[in-house]
Amino acid sequence: MHTNLSKHVFQEIAQLIPEGSRVLDLGCADGDLLEFLSRTKQVKGMGVDIDEKMVLQCIARGISVFQGNLDEGLRDYQTASYDYVILSRTLQVVHKPVLILKEMVRVGKHAIVTFPNFGYLPIRLQLLLKGQMPVTSSLPFQWYDTPNIHLCTKKDFRNLCRALGIPILKEIDLWNRKRIPPFLGNACAMEVCFLLQGSSNEESLIGEHRFQIQTIL
Amino acid sequence: MKDMGTKTNVEGSVGIVTPKEYTFGTSTTPLTLESGRTLYPVTIRYETYGTLNRDKSNAVLILHAFSGDAHVAGYRTEQDRYPGWWDPMVGPGKPFDTNRYFVICSNVLGGCQGTTGPSSIDPSTGKPYGLSFPLITIGDMVHVQRHLIDHLGIERLLTVVGGSMGGMQALEWAIMYPERVRSAIVIAATPRLTAQGIAFNAVGRNAITSDPNWNGGDYYEKDIPSRGLAIARMIGHITYLSEESMHHKFGRRLQNREQYGFDFNDQFAVESYLEYQGDKFVERFDANSYIYISRAMDYFNLDEKYGSLEAAFRRTKAKFLIVSFTSDWLYPPKQSKEMVFALMKEGKDVSYAELDCPFGHDSFLIETERQGKLFSSFLENLYAH
Numbered sequence: 001m002h003t004n005l006s007k008h009v010f011q012e013i014a015q016l017i018p019e020g021s022r023v024l025d026l027g028c029a030d031g032d033l034l035e036f037l038s039r040t041k042q043v044k045g046m047g048v049d050i051d052e053k054m055v056l057q058c059i060a061r062g063i064s065v066f067q068g069n070l071d072e073g074l075r076d077y078q079t080a081s082y083d084y085v086i087l088s089r090t091l092q093v094v095h096k097p098v099l100i101l102k103e104m105v106r107v108g109k110h111a112i113v114t115f116p117n118f119g120y121l122p123i124r125l126q127l128l129l130k131g132q133m134p135v136t137s138s139l140p141f142q143w144y145d146t147p148n149i150h151l152c153t154k155k156d157f158r159n160l161c162r163a164l165g166i167p168i169l170k171e172i173d174l175w176n177r178k179r180i181p182p183f184l185g186n187a188c189a190m191e192v193c194f195l196l197q198g199s200s201n202e203e204s205l206i207g208e209h210r211f212q213i214q215t216i217l
Numbered sequence: 218m219k220d221m222g223t224k225t226n227v228e229g230s231v232g233i234v235t236p237k238e239y240t241f242g243t244s245t246t247p248l249t250l251e252s253g254r255t256l257y258p259v260t261i262r263y264e265t266y267g268t269l270n271r272d273k274s275n276a277v278l279i280l281h282a283f284s285g286d287a288h289v290a291g292y293r294t295e296q297d298r299y300p301g302w303w304d305p306m307v308g309p310g311k312p313f314d315t316n317r318y319f320v321i322c323s324n325v326l327g328g329c330q331g332t333t334g335p336s337s338i339d340p341s342t343g344k345p346y347g348l349s350f351p352l353i354t355i356g357d358m359v360h361v362q363r364h365l366i367d368h369l370g371i372e373r374l375l376t377v378v379g380g381s382m383g384g385m386q387a388l389e390w391a392i393m394y395p396e397r398v399r400s401a402i403v404i405a406a407t408p409r410l411t412a413q414g415i416a417f418n419a420v421g422r423n424a425i426t427s428d429p430n431w432n433g434g435d436y437y438e439k440d441i442p443s444r445g446l447a448i449a450r451m452i453g454h455i456t457y458l459s460e461e462s463m464h465h466k467f468g469r470r471l472q473n474r475e476q477y478g479f480d481f482n483d484q485f486a487v488e489s490y491l492e493y494q495g496d497k498f499v500e501r502f503d504a505n506s507y508i509y510i511s512r513a514m515d516y517f518n519l520d521e522k523y524g525s526l527e528a529a530f531r532r533t534k535a536k537f538l539i540v541s542f543t544s545d546w547l548y549p550p551k552q553s554k555e556m557v558f559a560l561m562k563e564g565k566d567v568s569y570a571e572l573d574c575p576f577g578h579d580s581f582l583i584e585t586e587r588q589g590k591l592f593s594s595f596l597e598n599l600y601a602h
Contacts, residue, residue, distance in 0.1 A: 044564075046561070052570065052572065052587070055568075055588055055591075056570075056591055056594060058281070058568070059538070059570075059591060059592035059594045059595050059598070060567055060595075060597070060598060061598065062598040062599075062602065064566055064567060064568045065559065065568050065570075066568070066569045067569055067570045067571045068554075068569070068571070075556070076558045077561070078561075078562055081562070110491070141527050159266070183562065
């Protein structure tokens with residue numbers, strides 16, 4: 001289930017997170033990202049997943065986990081109680097992506113969102129040339145049995161962040177296991193990763209992140 | 218006839234177990250209760266399974282619910298038809314694996330299954346305490362268990378685990394003795410009894426005290442208030458099940474007839490079940506214990522005792538696993554989640570599982586397979602580190 005690409009995304013996420021951070025991983029599945037982050041960055045992590053089997057696997061590997069439904073939001077989570085709230089390859093399956101994004105930037109001082117880029121050229125071409133809903137190795141489902149109900153392109157996501165007033169601190173665009181320049185991202189990235197600023201965090205922008213905002217804008 | 222074998226070689230069973238007793242407290246060293254009153258001597262009946270390892274790091278304390286007892290697994294005699302109350306959970310190769318862990322379970326203070334309670338003899342009068350027995354709390358039950366754990370020479374328990382009132386005790390263990398517990402598994406529990414919970418207990422107590430045989434709690438060696446106690450148990454049982462499980466189990470079926478007779482011999486299956494549960498309960502439970510233990514649950518309120526739920530959990534050092542059941546309307550998932558978020562707010566290590574299960578509050582006794590997987594995974598990881 002875990003492709004080399006997702007392992008590579010883990011490494012990219014890890015590079016964004018300082019050692020010892022408090023991390024909340026939404027849609028944590030079997031806890032593999034949190035385990036990776038606690039091994040490489042000694043984070044104090046907590047996962048959230050709706051699936052009992054996944055919860056069991058997290059517990060078996062000693063990852064703290066909360067069995068819950070992301071579509072109910074994070075209303076019982078304290079504002080700014082985590083350094084990083086992560087939504088990795090989960091945005092496309094939630095029913096209320098706007099709610100979850102707003103909640104992520106409330107609960108986290110930063111938010112990290114990764115998702116498969118639906119603007120990836122081969123995906124566009126499948127629709128254009130074959131006239132069929134795209135099926136790829138990272139989105140392997142048929143239209144009728146896909147859990148992915150909110151697919152978007154990199155550009156779509158940037159537009160949403162802008163509309164919600166959520167500052168983007170960093171964008172990472174991946175083609176296979178390589179980073180590619182952000183300007184190629186919307187068409188060429190298979191997977192994208194966004195670092196977003198938490199809403200309680202306006203004052204605490206560190207120099208590096210401020211610089212990145214300027215380069216993006 | 219198939220060889221029934223002996224109870225000692227039933228696969229996965231701990232076999233025949235013999236309860237033990239420990240007595241402590243004298244007039245100069247009595248047990249001081251949360252109410253300020255004192256009690257001595259205190260006898261605690263307990264069972265153990267498995268072997269305590271050399272560094273005494275493998276001890277698991279199981280905490281029973283309202284009407285439970287120390288007999289959690291195995292059989293007391295060769296003739297026993299049924300094993301202990303959580304037998305699928307405790308034994309060789311089972312979730313609380315007695316090949317690995319040393320499992321302890323004791324009857325609670327105020328109980329009637331061997332631990333000191335209102336039916337015990339008051340040494341100052343030579344008669345059963347009855348209502349002269351002091352009122353007790355969940356904290357007092359835990360305090361008594363700590364004496365037992367001291368007696369067994371265990372410094373730190375690998376885990377404390379219990380459902381319902383057992384979960385309340387597990388919470389108090391983690392709060393009252395943070396250095397003594399590595400982890401707490403809290404199942405189908407609540408941080409406080411709600412008005413609704415108190416109301417159900419009150420009706421149960423009223424049923425008992427309205428029984429003509431109750432006699433102000435002084436009924437020992439006379440006719441016992443069996444009807445009142447049976448009705449109390451029937452009310453309890455309704456709260457332990459869910460609408461769905463009752464519907465599934467009984468529906469609107471009549472017990473002995475196909476069609477209504479429109480006379481008072483009509484009996485629905487659910488009525489018959491409650492009668493049976495009530496009558497069975499009377500054989501093994503003391504009415505005064507019912508009153509005292511239900512009172513202890515009424516008093517249970519972590520916010521009140523410690524200032525707030527957060528303040529209560531601030532002092533804990535245990536790793537928590539909190540489990541609730543979707544169909545439990547007595548202590549619903551909402552109340553478990555409240556504890557989870559209070560623990561998270563205090564930066565404590567907590568996991569939460571909400572099992573989709575139709576059996577209501579009783580799920581913790583019935584759905585042992587999925588719980589078993591959770592608990593064994595949780596413990597294995599903890600024990601390995």
